[in-house]
Amino acid sequence: DQQVKQNSPSLSVQEGRISILNCDYTNSMFDYFLWYKKYPAEGPTFLISISSIKDKNEDGRFTVFLNKSAKHLSLHIVPSQPGDSAVYFCALGNFNKFYFGSGTKLNVKP
Amino acid sequence: DSGVTQTPKHLITATGQRVTLRCSPRSGDLSVYWYQQSLDQGLQFLIHYYNGEERAKGNILERFSAQQFPDLHSELNLSSLELGDSALYFCASSVEGLVFGELFFGEGSRLTVL
Numbered sequence: 462d463q464q465v466k467q468n469s470p471s472l473s474v475q476e477g478r479i480s481i482l483n484c485d486y487t488n489s490m491f492d493y494f495l496w497y498k499k500y501p502a503e504g505p506t507f508l509i510s511i512s513s514i515k516d517k518n519e520d521g522r523f524t525v526f527l528n529k530s531a532k533h534l535s536l537h538i539v540p541s542q543p544g545d546s547a548v549y550f551c552a553l554g555n556f557n558k559f560y561f562g563s564g565t566k567l568n569v570k571p
Numbered sequence: 572d573s574g575v576t577q578t579p580k581h582l583i584t585a586t587g588q589r590v591t592l593r594c595s596p597r598s599g600d601l602s603v604y605w606y607q608q609s610l611d612q613g614l615q616f617l618i619h620y621y622n623g624e625e626r627a628k629g630n631i632l633e634r635f636s637a638q639q640f641p642d643l644h645s646e647l648n649l650s651s652l653e654l655g656d657s658a659l660y661f662c663a664s665s666v667e668g669l670v671f672g673e674l675f676f677g678e679g680s681r682l683t684v685l
Contacts (some may be wrong), residue, residue, distance in 0.1 A: 497674075515630070559674070
């Protein structure tokens with residue numbers, strides 16, 4: 462049951478450039494859309510979220526875009542920093558359950 | 572430190588055995604969620620409890636069960652273990668049933684079934 466897909470398992474970006482991570486979904490009933498970041502040997506940590514009534518949310522270097530018609534969610538990180546190197550999961554859901562993508566491993570090269 | 576505590580961190584057991592994973596949510600959080608992450612896979616939602624009551628079930632096998640106790644800690648019981656159950660099991664908590672949407676995750680319990 463792959464309701465959420467992150468089609469790029471990995472992404473490599475030069476420090477200072479933009480990182481764009483993508484997420485596609487199939488269920489149009491999702492209300493909340495989130496991004497989580499995960500370092501090795503740690504649990505995922507919340508990064509940024511957006512509700513279905515908005516199409517953009519910014520928090521510092523991180524911006525999440527939601528295109529409901531295309532069922533597409535993206536995370537932009539600009540400028541990218543080496544400390545951003547981690548696995549990024551998108552998570553989509555409703556009140557009681559959230560579905561996570563398989564993750565994209567971002568490597569920001571100095 | 573997310574404030575969510577999971578024990579044990581690592582567990583090695585044999586097929587057919589039963590194990591219990593424990594989760595203590597952040598102070599004040601009423602919701603507990605369990606997720607399974609197999610090798611190179613995403614986080615698979617297993618089950619959600621809110622203030623002691625089951626709220627939602629995901630792809631949880633019948634061999635697995637969970638409960639949330641009056642002190643709000645939760646346990647995930649895995650029985651008749653199979654090799655494919657080897658995974659990282661995460662617990663997450665939130666204040667309410669995802670009204671805001673932010674889950675706080677523990678560091679996970681790594682289960683290896685030999």
